[in-house]
Amino acid sequence: MMIKHVFKMIWNQRKLNAWIGAELLLISVVLWYVVDFMFTTFTLLYSPTGFDISHTYQVDFELVDKQSDDFLTAEQHPARPGDDFMTALDRIRTYPGVECVSVSMWGMPYSHGNGWAPLRADTLSKQAQVRFVTPDFFRVFRVHSLDGGLATAKRGWKSGSVLLSADVAAELFPGQEATGKELLSPFGDSVVVKVADVTTLYRMTEYDKPNNSVFLYAGNDDIIEQYDPGSMEVCLRVEADKDGADFAQTFRRQMKEQLRIGNLYLMDIRPVQDIADSYNKGRGNSNEVREYGAIAFFLLVNIFLGILGTFWFRTQGRKGEMGLRVALGSAPSRLQGLLIAEGLVLLTVSFAVAMLIALNITLTDLLDTKRMDLSVSRFLITAAITYVTMAVIIIAGIWYPAHQAARLTPAEALRYE
Amino acid sequence: MYKQYFKQAVRMLGENPLLSVISILGTALAIAMIMVIVIVYEVRNANYEPETNRDRMLYLKAGVDQNGTGGHDIAYLGYKAIHDALYPLKSAEAVSAVCPYITRLASVPGGTNEFKCDVSGTDAAFWKVFGFRFVDGKPYTEADVESGLHKAVVTEEVARRLYGSVDVVGKPLQLSFVNYTICGVVPAVSLLAESAYASVWVPFTSMGTYHYQPEQEGRGITGTFFCFILARSADDFPAIKAEVAQRAKGFNAALTDGHSWDLVNQPDTRLEQLSRPLINVEPDVKGMLARYAIIVLIMLLVPAINLSGMTLSRMTKRMEELGVRKAFGATRRELVRQILYENMVLTLLGGVVGLALSYFAVAALRDWLLSTQMGGYLNGATLLNAEMLFSPAVFACAFLFCLLMNLLSAGVPAWRTSGKNITESLNQQ
Numbered sequence: 001m002m003i004k005h006v007f008k009m010i011w012n013q014r015k016l017n018a019w020i021g022a023e024l025l026l027i028s029v030v031l032w033y034v035v036d037f038m039f040t041t042f043t044l045l046y047s048p049t050g051f052d053i054s055h056t057y058q059v060d061f062e063l064v065d066k067q068s069d070d071f072l073t074a075e076q077h078p079a080r081p082g083d084d085f086m087t088a089l090d091r092i093r094t095y096p097g098v099e100c101v102s103v104s105m106w107g108m109p110y111s112h113g114n115g116w117a118p119l120r121a122d123t124l125s126k127q128a129q130v131r132f133v134t135p136d137f138f139r140v141f142r143v144h145s146l147d148g149g150l151a152t153a154k155r156g157w158k159s160g161s162v163l164l165s166a167d168v169a170a171e172l173f174p175g176q177e178a179t180g181k182e183l184l185s186p187f188g189d190s191v192v193v194k195v196a197d198v199t200t201l202y203r204m205t206e207y208d209k210p211n212n213s214v215f216l217y218a219g220n221d222d223i224i225e226q227y228d229p230g231s232m233e234v235c236l237r238v239e240a241d242k243d244g245a246d247f248a249q250t251f252r253r254q255m256k257e258q259l260r261i262g263n264l265y266l267m268d269i270r271p272v273q274d275i276a277d278s279y280n281k282g283r284g285n286s287n288e289v290r291e292y293g294a295i296a297f298f299l300l301v302n303i304f305l306g307i308l309g310t311f312w313f314r315t316q317g318r319k320g321e322m323g324l325r326v327a328l329g330s331a332p333s334r335l336q337g338l339l340i341a342e343g344l345v346l347l348t349v350s351f352a353v354a355m356l357i358a359l360n361i362t363l364t365d366l367l368d369t370k371r372m373d374l375s376v377s378r379f380l381i382t383a384a385i386t387y388v389t390m391a392v393i394i395i396a397g398i399w400y401p402a403h404q405a406a407r408l409t410p411a412e413a414l415r416y417e
Numbered sequence: 418m419y420k421q422y423f424k425q426a427v428r429m430l431g432e433n434p435l436l437s438v439i440s441i442l443g444t445a446l447a448i449a450m451i452m453v454i455v456i457v458y459e460v461r462n463a464n465y466e467p468e469t470n471r472d473r474m475l476y477l478k479a480g481v482d483q484n485g486t487g488g489h490d491i492a493y494l495g496y497k498a499i500h501d502a503l504y505p506l507k508s509a510e511a512v513s514a515v516c517p518y519i520t521r522l523a524s525v526p527g528g529t530n531e532f533k534c535d536v537s538g539t540d541a542a543f544w545k546v547f548g549f550r551f552v553d554g555k556p557y558t559e560a561d562v563e564s565g566l567h568k569a570v571v572t573e574e575v576a577r578r579l580y581g582s583v584d585v586v587g588k589p590l591q592l593s594f595v596n597y598t599i600c601g602v603v604p605a606v607s608l609l610a611e612s613a614y615a616s617v618w619v620p621f622t623s624m625g626t627y628h629y630q631p632e633q634e635g636r637g638i639t640g641t642f643f644c645f646i647l648a649r650s651a652d653d654f655p656a657i658k659a660e661v662a663q664r665a666k667g668f669n670a671a672l673t674d675g676h677s678w679d680l681v682n683q684p685d686t687r688l689e690q691l692s693r694p695l696i697n698v699e700p701d702v703k704g705m706l707a708r709y710a711i712i713v714l715i716m717l718l719v720p721a722i723n724l725s726g727m728t729l730s731r732m733t734k735r736m737e738e739l740g741v742r743k744a745f746g747a748t749r750r751e752l753v754r755q756i757l758y759e760n761m762v763l764t765l766l767g768g769v770v771g772l773a774l775s776y777f778a779v780a781a782l783r784d785w786l787l788s789t790q791m792g793g794y795l796n797g798a799t800l801l802n803a804e805m806l807f808s809p810a811v812f813a814c815a816f817l818f819c820l821l822m823n824l825l826s827a828g829v830p831a832w833r834t835s836g837k838n839i840t841e842s843l844n845q846q
Contacts, residue, residue: 016729016730019722019725019729023722023723026715026722030715030719060520062593064593065593065595065625066625067625068593068595068596069596070594265522265593265594267520268520277793278793281788281793282788282789282791282793287785287788290785295712298446298447298716301442302446302720305439305443306443306722306723309435309436309723309726310726312435313436
């Protein structure tokens with residue numbers, strides 16, 4: 001009954017309603033697109049990454065250049081740079097608050113580089129991202145085993161075995177327990193390696209979907225042999241209660257002399273969170289979210305202003321009608337309800353048409369699937385979020401003019417007639 | 418006449434404050450957001466110190482080495498490729514090789530105060546390709562670079578941190594335990610000038626083991642260098658691109674191991690450079706501009722529809738007045754013009770507020786809006802100055818978008834109301 005009445009009201013004002021309807025239609029489509037981006041991105045952002053970078057730091061070393069007066073020749077300092085590096089790691093381990101230290105190559109989260117190689121087991125072959133890490137890597141970044149606890153904690157890890165992430169383990173050994181199985185080393189010529197453990201899904205960053213990963217054992221001898229300060233990532237975890245805003249600064253000050261070993265010197269220490277921020281910023285990941293946020297803000301403000309303006313006019317122009325309704329016994333709150341219902345019906349009609357367009361956009365593959373696959377639930381959820389957001393803004397926009405109109409006393413209102 | 422329109426518009430403003438505020442706010446927000454996009458675009462593309470020649474520069478950053486069996490290595494460019502194929506370019510005015518973004522500890526010899534700074538290793542042509550203003554001293558010369566002299570140009574900021582003053586020419590400086598002599602001082606460079614950016618510049622021949630080692634580069638396709646080509650004018654771009662392609666062919670002909678140097682469509686213009694998502698991915702200038710266009714269009718269209726509705730309502734109220742004017746012989750064109758002029762006052766008010774807002778937003782949110790790929794890893798700041806921000810092009814754009822907005826938001830209502838029959842309009846009252 002009321003709805004029919006509302007439709008009649010909308011029809012009577014169809015010229016003005018056409019404008020606001022067109023605007024709602026356009027905004028619905030664009031806002032839905034933005035909501036879809038936000039929904040898929042934030043779903044990804046808040047799902048587990050497979051690592052934990054809180055209270056972790058990366059330490060950068062460099063070697064003094066040959067040209068320097070401080071450079072030590074092999075005669076002056078017989079130890080190899082790799083040996084000095086090991087000494088440095090030992091000294092870092094004894095620094096108060098340091099829980100564990102790891103060395104990795106293209107392995108830490110937000111690493112500058114990444115390497116890929118095929119993994120083969122029986123007839124199956126899958127590409128996986130290769131990470132060289134020392135066993136403590138899993139403690140530093142809190143990487144978990146699929147059956148609970150930190151990875152390798154239960155079963156240990158020896159040279160000659162690898163860890164797989166859950167996704168590639170399932171692909172290579174479908175329906176079986178991967179741990180203990182054998183596969184061909186990604187680098188060796190027909191060298192067989194054992195799977196030491198399977199980790200939970202592991203992602204490059206919080207903005208990426210999980211990807212196949214294999215962790216290769218980096219032993220001390222390899223590190224000493226191949227030591228290159230540019231490509232080896234030294235990361236450490238600090239006990240939560242010993243960590244603080246000035247940890248890096250204090251570390252630097254206190255360790256500068258101690259870490260000056262042979263030609264090795266401490267270049268920098270940064271929280272991994274800082275590196276993550278730089279990485280996400282450089283890739284445009286975090287900025288993209290803000291850009292879409294700005295567009296959403298713009299659209300919502302415009303709906304608000306548009307609705308506010310239109311309904312202000314409408315209630316002004318219809319003071320006579322309002323007065324008459326009040327005079328005939330309509331409660332002010334019911335009047336307000338009527339106006340809000342009018343706005344919501346307008347939205348619903350425009351929104352229904354908009355979603356037809358949105359559905360077409362979805363079906364023609366114009367949506368991003370980098371972060372989430374297309375699905376009915378994705379469409380329904382984003383449509384629902386869009387609708388509710390717009391409805392809230394519309395109610396907010398109508399509230400003030402409706403309140404003003406409903407406050408009129410019948411006598412005052414009838415004067416407009 | 419215009420004075421009359423203006424008076425009318427101001428009265429209209431006062432008559433319905435809420436609607437006026439809504440109109441101005443709506444316009445201001447739209448103009449602000451569009452102008453943020455314009456200003457950011459302008460800051461990324463326009464010429465300003467020290468990147469004074471962006472409009473006649475070509476960029477090569479990626480070195481892509483195709484190994485002949487389907488695999489490839491991607492890094493920065495190798496020195497040998499620059500030396501053999503790019504330095505000899507005849508169609509260019511200058512070619513510069515730069516080994517960028519190297520972190521070093523800067524200190525005064527014997528001092529204990531050391532700090533991280535970003536060092537670029539360059540050749541002498543670098544000072545020709547970029548327009549640095551020297552506060553003191555002068556750049557190192559070609560002869561200095563050739564003999565690998567340890568000379569350094571520093572920013573005022575570095576000079577102050579080292580010596581507490583900018584009067585440092587001739588004084589010593591240590592970069593990660595290697596001695597240098599300061600030969601020139603320049604103002605700090607904003608991270609926005611990412612090609613010229615550094616806080617210390619030294620001849621790349623003085624950089625030592627890890628960075629300049631042509632003898633160890635092997636094929637010399639991949640390495641640690643960027644190459645900047647300065648053209649005499651932008652008209653020479655096609656000729657330079659053709660010559661680079663041809664010389665790359667010659668370079669590849671000399672390789673005997675099946676490897677080849679893949680230019681991945683470089684060298685790039687500034688715009689192409691900005692539209693490469695990753696250094697080895699083909700630039701998509703059209704896609705980037707289309708994205709800009711769609712966003713600007715939505716930002717114009719949404720508020721325009723909004724305002725159209727309101728303008729129409731306002732005009733309906735003034736039907737009587739318009740009817741009288743028509744009765745006295747005003748043509749439809751005159752009426753449309755009147756409505757557009759009156760509305761322009763509102764739009765311009767919104768435009769001025771919007772432009773001011775956009776400058777405020779760019780300044781306040783610069784770390785986001787003006788972030789560069791390497792920005793987060795470097796020690797410098799996103800410095801802004803008037804030269805970058807207040808270009809005539811920005812103001813012209815702002816005015817143009819206001820005009821467009823006015824047409825979009827008042828055009829249809831003006832046309833429709835002015836077309837109404839006289840008797841009908843007069844009858845309304």
